Amino acid sequence: MYMNYNEFKTKLIDDLENKLNNEFDISFNKIYKINESYDAMTISKDNIGININLNKQYRMYLDNSYDYAYQRAIHIIEEGFRNKPNIDMKELYDYNVMKNKLFIEIISIKSNIDLLESVPYKQIEDMAIVYRFLLNNDNGRASILITNQILHTLNIDENTLHNDAIKNAQIINPMIINDLSEVLSEMMNEDYSTKERIFIASVADKIHGACVIAYKGFMEQASLKAGGDFYLLPSSIHEVLIVPDNGHFRLEDLQVMVKEVNENEVDEIDQLTDSVYHYDHKEQLFELGEKYLQRLNT
Incomplete structure (x- = not known):
């Protein structure tokens, strides 16, 4: 029945x-x-x-x-x-120990409004940096999302958490920026070249690798790869694409592409945002693409 x-x-x-x-x-x-x-x-x-x-x-x-x-x-x-992780509860609430296990993830604010009410976070345009403790990395990444309650128990402020997490994340999850054509060639075991040089950025284990946009030095390294200004496309929570702003791409076309890929190819649970972002290397400014266009036209 x-x-x-x-x-x-x-x-x-x-x-x-x-x-x-x-x-x-x-x-x-x-x-x-x-x-x-x-x-x-x-x-x-x-x-x-x-x-x-x-x-x-x-x-x-x-x-x-x-x-x-x-x-x-x-x-x-x-x-x-x-397969439960081996957690020492005394260590869990000892920040001097746990700060060496800190890393970050970046998520959509719009898709996680309820979650963000209970966790510390730092906003980057329409995205949010959240913080985790890595418990083990043997059979997939086991981690704990840091909540407001955990932060209170640790007796630290959000700025301390943020600064320590950014620093440690780059140690335990270093960023990687590769030429997209080289990555595709390796995956398909054949030569795969593209008209334009596009780059893909993630972390070493390719899990929640979009967080690299918050790493210190990422924008500068991406700018060197792109030869100056670039658009950043959030292909998923696991990786982002770096597209040189060399006059060959229109923001509107890139926005349509990101939206269509999210709707048709990326599982909802793996989506970051439908937005396209822009980095101005002279101003050292990362912003939503539409903000960039407004700034150009004023």
Whole structure:
């Protein structure tokens, strides 16, 4: 018999509670993550919490069966505790230790309004820098998003957090700027040349690499690659494109391209913004493309 979302959620919660047999603490809340939010059932034990995305489980039920969604939830819980990061809670609240694990991510303000109410951040045009602690980097990056509550517990101010995070991020996640044609040639195992020299920038592990635009020295290095002023296109949260402002590209065309790529090729969870940005190397000014045009016309 078909179940609506509330009926499914009630049954799944009851079945999971019976399966777990009071060995875990169970709570329910709304989880806000980068570019997404969902209803969560949180399974906790020994300061480790595993979130079950109830909205996602319901989609699994609709696409497959209730038993499939239930078994997947059990698998998430078992795997989550089996592969839990080794966290020393005393270290977590010792800033002198944790500041060496700091790194940054850059996200859309518009797509993360609710999330940004609970975390410290620094605005760059229509984007926001947020801060994380790296827990381990062995099997994918495990990290903790720094919330206002964590910041208060650490007893530091936002400027200290920002400056330390920028400095340390460049150590543990160094930036890389490559010629796009060379990257494509390597991926396709054949010569792939482009009419215009376009560059792609990210971090070493290519995870949330768009953050490089906040690194010290990035704009200057990108300007050297581009031969002066450039447009910056946020192809995703993982990388950005550097397009020389040499008169061969119109801002309006680039804006259309970014919007179309986001709509047709980039998963919503991986999107940064639909905006195009511009860097004026003489003024050392990074701004939205439309602001640049307005400045030119005044």
